[in-house]
Amino acid sequence: MPNVFSVKTLLELRAAFKSGLDFGAETEAHLGGALRQALDQPGNLVRGWLAYEVACAYGLSVARAKHMAVAIEYFHTASLIFDDLPFMDDATERRGGRCVHQTYGEAAAVLAGLGLVNRAYSLLWRGFAEASGDRRALAGDYVEGCLGVGGLLNGQSEDLHYGSLPQPRQSPERVATGKTVSLIRLSLVLPALLGGASSGEVRALERLATFWGLSYQILDDLKDVFSEPEQTGKTAGRDRSLNRPNLTLEIGPSRALRRLERLIDLGDRVLARLAAQAPALTFLEALSRRLRDELTGINVAILSTALSCSSN
């Protein structure tokens, strides 16, 4: 990551993530342990970094930008804690360690996830504080659209019940639009909305979020098939065994790779036009470069898998 993100910003966001939910020593031991574990594993913070940089680009104060960044990362972390539960993806590893429910039990994992969600809303409120009433109302509706029943939650439910979806809705891209694009949209669009972005800029950021969110999902699907847990830090090979949507399994790795490349190209085109209108957003090119790096990395992983298969 140091090649694309500012190390200083990343370290600051990591510190803000770790210290952003201060719970007392009297917190019940299972709940306190689950929260500590979640806060000690911030993940790659890419969503928070995006939100932070977009907020700064639109002139929000550093303090407000940080509140929004940490809030979005808490929503994301909570969604992973919930996704990993035995009655969801039944995972054992996450962010290179044990899943929270494996250490402290399912009840503590659910309560810690809810604690992160409540704290995230409290931080968002602070991020909204100085915006006009109209912008706050728009932003509030936008949050629910991304995180609520019309967004992330429906995506997660479609992911879980993929096999029983009616045929036109059995599409990995459709499921990923709810499950993965929603939080990238929130990261890119929410700070822009609060910072007074024009409707054209908001539309461009939404398209960018779609291309990048789908790119991330394709990468995730490829890694689920081709990577080892020690590379991804999470349980692998789950999609086939759980009958989850996975583009690589549906159309094969070469077509999935081509689609990924096409999505990154489409993102670059949107970004070029957007950066011409709003030069402060040029920094977003870093994420496109990062996606291309990941594309190279997964190509290497596929190649080595193919070589080891042919030599066996």
Next chain:
Amino acid sequence: MPNVFSVKTLLELRAAFKSGLDFGAETEAHLGGALRQALDQPGNLVRGWLAYEVACAYGLSVARAKHMAVAIEYFHTASLIFDDLPFMDDATERRGGRCVHQTYGEAAAVLAGLGLVNRAYSLLWRGFAEASGDRRALAGDYVEGCLGVGGLLNGQSEDLHYGSLPQPRQSPERVATGKTVSLIRLSLVLPALLGGASSGEVRALERLATFWGLSYQILDDLKDVFSEPEQTGKTAGRDRSLNRPNLTLEIGPSRALRRLERLIDLGDRVLARLAAQAPALTFLEALSRRLRDELTGINVAILSTALSCSSN
């Protein structure tokens, strides 16, 4: 209830509860079913009614009062859905029907609970809309204090792990202060804060919430021991089997009843002083009358249990 609450208000709140989370026909079937079931069982709406009437007493518009009332009831309903899960209280009945997870599975129950929470925050934002920046900040912090790790969530965690709490914290009242008082506090204090209540009025409403919240918990504990599921609409006799805090089991029914009566008396004293300062809050006497009615009802239940034991 018609003897204490306005039937018109109650019907309006029930309609607002049922229609307040509008999800599309394309919502995944398990998630949509779980939400529909939760929205079709509004419960007694006592918390929402309190929030609505306090909001109106402090001059908030009917629309804002209704947003806050429904938000608080969605938080409450979500907390019940989570509490009933197999790894929490493992209940089968709630509000006179099956628990949501019994009908649609644990994953759908968790996602529906999160959908209610997200919607509740969106409604709260609308309830906050016209307040000053200072009042909004106070109110935002208050929400997290009640619902977050320092409030409801810690209470629920202490309830679950009651047997392993360090000795001075093994007290049913302490656990109830987190688990039960938190939402009553939110219902009474949040609309008052937004409506510009004085700090003396806020303190009085907080004391009232403590007395009434603890009263409700003692009633709940008594019902868990003495009532049949068809009277309470939920699984009974859980506290002993799950080693949960229960004042009746700890100090016996007669002492629990005396403590309940004392708490209602203390509430009446606070209320008398408060109503002298803020006459618009006199309507709160209805809740005190309702608690006394419940006290009479549970006395009858205990008496009939004693009679049936002595005749056996």
